[in-house]
Amino acid sequence: MKTIKGLIKKDIFNLASYKMSLLILLICMCVMGMASSSMVNYIPIIAITMVGMIALSTFSYDDISKSNTYILSLPTNKKEIVLSKYIFIIAMIIIGGILGVIITPIVIQIMNAIHPEEIIAVDFHAIFITTLGGMFGISLVEAIQIPSIYKWGAEKGRIQMFILIFALILLIVGIGYLVTKIGIGINMEMIQNFLDKFGIPILIISIIMMHYISYKVSYKIYCKKEG
């Protein structure tokens, strides 16, 4: 639908006005990743998180410009407005993932050139896992975030987002710690094989499901809202 294209264009153009700062952000990302050789494989997660947060910031732009009333006077409806946001964000998450997968090997090459004494191998498996994990994690955050932005506005949403991401990290670290503590012999190889075989389909299905449910909830909230 053309009107959805128009709504997404608006979001893209809104963000484009800050392409300089986005570029700087990207560079900072890479530098962070270069901090230590073990951190290098987490670049995809950083990439996806940054891209995800940028995508969510489009809600702030709408709030600041007070666009919502005007947009409702255009030949569109609330369904399309909410749908366009989800399409945009899913696209951004995918772009973030691809970006991570492309940048990491490049950063590794750079680091290898700078520190030829400490060659890091490009571990595609690790990159693959972190990318999957990143996309899943950020999708989860966004799926919870977007309905709350519709309910309480973008300002409150920002604080909530940081809390959510923080909580998610804690959860993962916590589970990892518990697992090692309990000493369950988690067969990393088994997990790796499992993810290799089923990782992508599971990822895709769960991302779609999360976003679908989130969309339904957001739409309902937005419909109830006046103006």
Place this chain on the structure above:
Amino acid sequence: MNIIISNSSSEPIYEQIEKAIKQAIFSNELKEEEMLPSVRVMANDLKISFLTVKKAYDKLENDGYIKTVPGKGSFVAPKNMELLKEEKRKEIEVHIEAIIHLAKMADITEEEIIELFKMMFEGEV
């Protein structure tokens, strides 16, 4: 054509427009069969409501000065000498009444008035 509207005049604006257009027709500024500006265009040019202009046009049509062709516009009606004469005759009657009234106030006779009239009329012509 000049249409000069005064907001402070006690005369309604549609009447002022009516008079101005009649004047333009009499003085041949608006020729027979010539198309008048559309109601909306005139309203916009005078910066007033189109309803006011419409009222003026409707009256002009009623009195036979213009004719409106639906879908095309309003045109100056062929000059009706009788119409003109009748209109001016009516105005003259009003003036004559005023003259009679004034005469009565100072006991001026009918003959004196006619004498005065002839003098002035010849002076004009």
Place this chain on the structure above:
Amino acid sequence: MENVIEVKNLHKQYNDFELKDISFTIPEGSIVGLIGENGAGKTTTIKSILNIIHAEGEVNIFGKDHKTYEKEIKKDIGVVIDDSFLSEYLNAKNINRIMKDFYEDWNEEKYFEYLKAFGLPTNKMVKDFSSGMKMKLKIATAISHNPKLLILDEPTSGLDPVVRNEILDIFRKFIEEDEKRAILISTHITTDLEHISDYIIFINKGNLVFKMPTQDLLEEYGIVKCSENDFHRIQKEDYIAYKKEKYQYEVLTENKEKFKNKYSITTIDKPTIEDIMLFYIKGGK
């Protein structure tokens, strides 16, 4: 003459405000002004017509129900809202690219012609525009897809007299181009309406007070100035409201000719729309 907008028994309930029994029509080829105090219900009425807020009652635009045919109808409506637009972070060029997707009839050439005629830059961000420029941009955007109806909420507020006049001329030209178009203007600046509107709708405290031809308000209504003694002669049915001033009484009447003949009082002034509003809101009966 067809009606572009038909509103029947519009009703909206808020906690501390109620808009009720609002019914009116906007005929083709007309410019209608909507007046009233802040909070009287003007914006609520407009938002209800556009289905931006949900209200009870019937609203037909171009003869179709505004909820059922919402998207279809909005293709032919241009809207200008005082404090809301597409985004502060776009420039006119981007707005063009976006609007092409919203409106089938978007005329890119005309849009840029308007921008040029209004003296608007194509590469500057909206947030860097002055308020006059912003308003002209909103208007250019609203009229570049050949809409049949313009709905404007405070299109001239905060603008200097020169810009206001330029904008009013834009509206006049818009309706001149196609006699089937209509414009609904909600505004505080009643002096603007005196020179452009054909009808005035007055909403007060959620109720419709009147819909009158502008010319009747300006030429048939009158403000009578008289002494207290004279005031007491006047029957209630011959006036709308009165104001007791220090040295005189002021009385608003619907028909000054009739009044003059009946009461032989000749000190009757032509009212402005603002005068009439104030009488209704603050005058006594």
